[in-house]
Amino acid sequence: MLPNADLFPNLLPTVLVAAGALVTLALEPFLRTNSKHSILPWIAAFFLIAAGASLVLVVPGNIRTIIAMNSVRQALLLALLACGLLGIAGLSTQLAKRRFAGGEAYALLLLSLCGSMLMVQSIDLLALFVGMELSAIPIYALVGMHRRSTEANEGIFKYFVTGSIFGAVFLYGGALWYGATGSTSLFAVALPSRELLQMAGLVLVVFAMLFKAGAAPFHFWVADTYTGASIPVTGFMSSTVKIGAITALATIYAHVNQPAFGNLPLVIIVVAILSLLIGSFTGLAQTRARRMMAFSAVGNAGYLVLALLLPAPSTALPFYLITYALASALVLAGLSALAGVEEQDDDFGSLRGMARANPFLGSVITLALVSLAGLPPVAGFIAKFGVLAGVFASGHIALAALGMVIAVVSAGYYFRLALLLWQDPGEQATKVSGGVLLRVSLLLGAGGLLVLTAFPML
Numbered sequence: 001m002l003p004n005a006d007l008f009p010n011l012l013p014t015v016l017v018a019a020g021a022l023v024t025l026a027l028e029p030f031l032r033t034n035s036k037h038s039i040l041p042w043i044a045a046f047f048l049i050a051a052g053a054s055l056v057l058v059v060p061g062n063i064r065t066i067i068a069m070n071s072v073r074q075a076l077l078l079a080l081l082a083c084g085l086l087g088i089a090g091l092s093t094q095l096a097k098r099r100f101a102g103g104e105a106y107a108l109l110l111l112s113l114c115g116s117m118l119m120v121q122s123i124d125l126l127a128l129f130v131g132m133e134l135s136a137i138p139i140y141a142l143v144g145m146h147r148r149s150t151e152a153n154e155g156i157f158k159y160f161v162t163g164s165i166f167g168a169v170f171l172y173g174g175a176l177w178y179g180a181t182g183s184t185s186l187f188a189v190a191l192p193s194r195e196l197l198q199m200a201g202l203v204l205v206v207f208a209m210l211f212k213a214g215a216a217p218f219h220f221w222v223a224d225t226y227t228g229a230s231i232p233v234t235g236f237m238s239s240t241v242k243i244g245a246i247t248a249l250a251t252i253y254a255h256v257n258q259p260a261f262g263n264l265p266l267v268i269i270v271v272a273i274l275s276l277l278i279g280s281f282t283g284l285a286q287t288r289a290r291r292m293m294a295f296s297a298v299g300n301a302g303y304l305v306l307a308l309l310l311p312a313p314s315t316a317l318p319f320y321l322i323t324y325a326l327a328s329a330l331v332l333a334g335l336s337a338l339a340g341v342e343e344q345d346d347d348f349g350s351l352r353g354m355a356r357a358n359p360f361l362g363s364v365i366t367l368a369l370v371s372l373a374g375l376p377p378v379a380g381f382i383a384k385f386g387v388l389a390g391v392f393a394s395g396h397i398a399l400a401a402l403g404m405v406i407a408v409v410s411a412g413y414y415f416r417l418a419l420l421l422w423q424d425p426g427e428q429a430t431k432v433s434g435g436v437l438l439r440v441s442l443l444l445g446a447g448g449l450l451v452l453t454a455f456p457m458l
Contacts, residue, residue, distance in 0.1 A: 010058050010069045013051040013077055014117045017084070020047025021110035028103040034096075036103030041092035041437055044106045045085055052081045065185050067121040072318045075457065076120050076247055079322040082448055083239035083329040084113040089441035090232025090336035093434050105145060108138035109236060119244035125174040125184040125205065128248055132170065132212065135244055136163050139237060143229040155228020162221045166211040173204025186252060205252060206267070212245035215301040216274035226294035231339055231346060234290050235332025238297050239325035246304045246321055253308050268308050269399065275302030276402065280410040289335055289346040292413055293328065296372060299410050300324050303387055306399060310390040319457040320383040323371060323449070327380060330368035330445045334361045337434035348420050355421035357431045364442045366418045371449055373414035374407050379452035386456075 024040045031039060055074055062068040087109055095105065115135030122128040140163070144156030174184060180198035181188035190198040211218040226234045253264070279299020286292040304324070307317035338354045338361060339346045355362020371380030384407055392400035434442075 004061055004063070006059070006061075007063055009054075010061070010063060010067065010121070012054045012057060013081070014114050014121075016047055016051040016054055017081075017110050017117065018114050020044050020051075021107040021114070023047070024110065025104060025107035028107070031103065033099060033101055037092050037096040037100070040103045040106045041088050044088045044110055045437060045441075047110070048081050048085050048088070052078060062123060065187065066124045066127045067118070068123045069121060072315065073120055073247075075322060076243055076318060077117055079325055080113060080116055080120065080240055080243055082445060083236065083243070083325055084109065085441050086329040086333040086445055087113075087232055087236035087240070089435070089438040090235060090333035091230070093438050094230055094232055094336050094339075096435070100145075105142060108142050109233075112136075112138040112142070112236070113240055116240040116244035120247045122248060123186050123251060125177060125186065129167075129170060129174065131244065132208075132248075133167060135241060136167070136212075139233070139241070142233045142236075143225060145230060145233070149228065151224075151228040152230075153228070155225040158221045159225040162211070166208045166218075169204050169211075170208035173201045173206075173208065176201030177205065202252070202264070203267075206249065206264070209245050209249040209252065210271060210305070213242060213249060213301050213304070214245075214297050215271050215305055216278045216298055217271075219275070219278065219298045219301075222298055223291055223294040226297070227288065227290050229290075231290060231332055231336040234293065235329045235336070238293060238332065239329040242297065242301070242304075242328075243321055243325050246301075246317075249305075250308060250317055254312050265309060268305055269396075272302045272306040272399070273402065275299060275305060276406045277302075280406045283410060283413045286413065287348050289348070289351065289417060290332075292417065293332060296410070296413075297328070299406065300328075300372075302406070303384065303403065306391055306403065307387045309394055309396060309399075310387070311394070314390055315457045316383070316386040316390050319452075320387050322457075323379040323383040323452055326445060326449055326452070327368040327371040330442065330449070331365050331372070333438065333445070334365040334368070334434075334442060337361055337432050337438060338365075348417065351417070352420050353423050354430075356424075360439065361432070361434060361442070362421050364446045365421060367446055367449060369414045369418045373411040375411070377453060379449055379456065382453065382456045 024044055028036060055078055058069050058074055060070045088106060091105055112135050115131045118131030119128060122131055140156060140160050143159055144152050146152045176197055178184055180190045180194040180201060214222045275298050279295045279302060283292055283295035304321060307320060310316055335346055371378040374381045374384040388400045388403045
């Protein structure tokens, strides 16, 4: 158990992000349409940078066994803020191109980010539920932002309905956990003769977190929701929600990995295998970037779930999570500038040669795709190797071999998109302007990926 810590420094980053959401929301009605997408994103970016700077003030410890902070969570919060900055930059680019009348999307994105930050720090089921819902509810609105789009309506319907169902599943599991232990703390131990009740609650909570992580067989909402959402919203979801859900799942798994829950590793193995197979082979058949990234998210969820089998002190899981989230956010933030006004130009045919016409955007996207593919020596290779080597050392040799084969298969669709971007453009590729904030954010994100390559957390 971590020592007790003061409330203020450890919650300051989340408070600053929440303050940024309130400030942008308060200023939005007083700005003209054009100004909303040039002023509000910079205000949001300022609060995100301030929140990142405030991370130097946090101290290891827990606050009344509700939320906790350590060096790993600190790194994950920094990754969340970086992905949030990429989401804000990409969103401002898309909304400006569409001349979207409202500016509330920036506040919604920051509020969702607050929820993910709370999920990362939670060591209590009630705090985790609050973070989970705070992360999800603004995204419902962001996915359905373009109300005239059939894809957006379908995506928001599926995500809202399934999200509500699994939110109720989580609550019911939490209620069973409380009935078995008399506490909502993840450190709680079952009262005499109530071990089965605690196990039932644990299974429901884990299923809800696997849904949030987009792992198979709970992935049925991912492809349609990612395709229906705006490209930068898809990038934000694929990174921040994944960080929050997987970190919460890892926290749950670490704290309850007791002999009474001996069948839990079997559930993890089955979910990992299904996610790896579905994510890799289904991704090969996709012809749109967003849909490809959706199945990439499912496949990477398999590696992340697989990393739960590693010994508790291992840093392979958080390192993989950070590199995946940053690379995924970079790809989709870059594509938000390359796609057309209606965002239908994320099909592979329309993206052909766009990197030659826009070498900076193409280079950043290609770097991120190479990392996702696990090609050495980029950070994604180090992360994937660390997980598979740890799984092999733990005695799961067949799982490690499967992971290696799947890595080769899934690399096919990452390379396919990268090659298309750099092919001869003909006459269809055009030069685009992503704006200063997007270019600065992409540069910082790409720099962060290179820093992770040079100085891995492993």
